[in-house]
Amino acid sequence: MNKIAVIIVNYNGIKYNKECIDSILKSDYNFVDIIVVDNNSQDDSIKELRKYFRDKIIIYESKENKGFAHATNIGMKYALENNYKYVLWLNNDTIIEKNMISNLIKCSVANNECVVAPKIMYFDYKNTIWSAGGEIKWIKGQTIQYGYKEKDLGQYDLHKNITFASGCCILIPQKVIKTVGLMEEKYFLYYEDTDYCKRIIDNKFTIMYEPSAKMYHKVSATTGGESSKLYIYYMTRSRLYFNNKYNKRKLMSNIYMYLSYFKKYIQWLINKRYDLIRISLNAISDFYHNIEGKADKDL
Structure with missing residues (x-):
């Protein structure tokens, strides 16, 4: 069975970590290791993680907050060094469905080990889509997410090729990381996922959207919201x-x-x-x- 490293970046996420990690531990895919990279949190995140999960997760404490990409790269380096077949980037302000990971991997295996994004729903409005994959709109210089704020009526229930997947949750095979490399750390926050998707496509790999893989997102919870x-x-x-x-x-x-x-x-x-x-x-x-x-x- 293909072993997967789930990389969670934490910064003052004490309100979100437990629910997120509990959902991963309930997954029907058993070959999962959870790597939490803490970005020098000022709350009791690490204390609480050790209290609840003890030896069920791997914790790396960064002494300085150098951004999302830097922290994710710490996790990806660990995954490469320990020969994980897949890496899953996952925001801690999310909850995954029991079969999300297994359905992401099935899609990747069926499509020449492609990169895969799930269907992401709003946590507070569970029948409303936050992302059903997306694309980079070059003339606007920004990404769009298919299905954004639409009611889920089955209109995005076919898997398809996409050019953008939100860093909220992406499954990336080891072979892709070895070719594309690590994340660009200059951004500190936001667009590092867009940059990585651009490099994935430039290196002739495929990104797929898989609707049978489903999760729920407390949107921008750890950064204070989109008007912060x-x-x-x-x-x-x-x-x-x-x-x-x-x-x-x-x-x-x-x-x-x-x-x-x-x-x-x-x-x-x-x-x-x-x-x-x-x-x-x-x-x-x-x-x-x-x-x-x-x-x-x-x-």
Whole structure:
């Protein structure tokens, strides 16, 4: 049986870890090791993990928070060194269905050991889709997720080739990692999964969406939500970095982004969210000043 390493990055995720890990331990796929990489959490995450799970998980404590990609790379290096056939990236603010892992692996095996993404539902609205795979829209310089906020009526129940899979959950065979390499750590947060998907496709591997593999996501729970300052700063800066690196239409994509932000600025002004305007402008400025990794200012 193919052994799989589930890599969970934790940062102050004490509210989410137990429910996520419990769902993995209930999986019908038995050849699973859970690797939790802690990004220098300031809560009691590690204490609680050791209390509840003891020898059921592997814990690596990073002394510094260098971002999601850096922490994931620690887990992937461990998986390669210990010859795991598959790696599963999994956010800790998720719960997986019992057969999700086995269905992801079945899809990969049936399709020449491809990369596979599951159907991801909203945790709070379990019949509403968050992601049914996706693609990179180069003219906009961003990704889209199929089925986003749609009621699940079976319209995304066929597996298909995709060009983007959210880093919330991706199954990656060992042979893909050996060819593509590790994650790009310059992003710190967001778009590192988009970058990795781009490299997967560039190296002639396939990414598949598998609807029979299902999970539930407490969206952006550990970063404070999509209107948080942290989310806006890193999403803005990382989007610019990604497009500058890869996009042959980056002038068009940047114009599109700035126009979309102009609309947001009007809304933020109406709502007196001047802090969000400041944060997004800081992100743009930091990108053009080549500031990478963790922001050198408070968010």
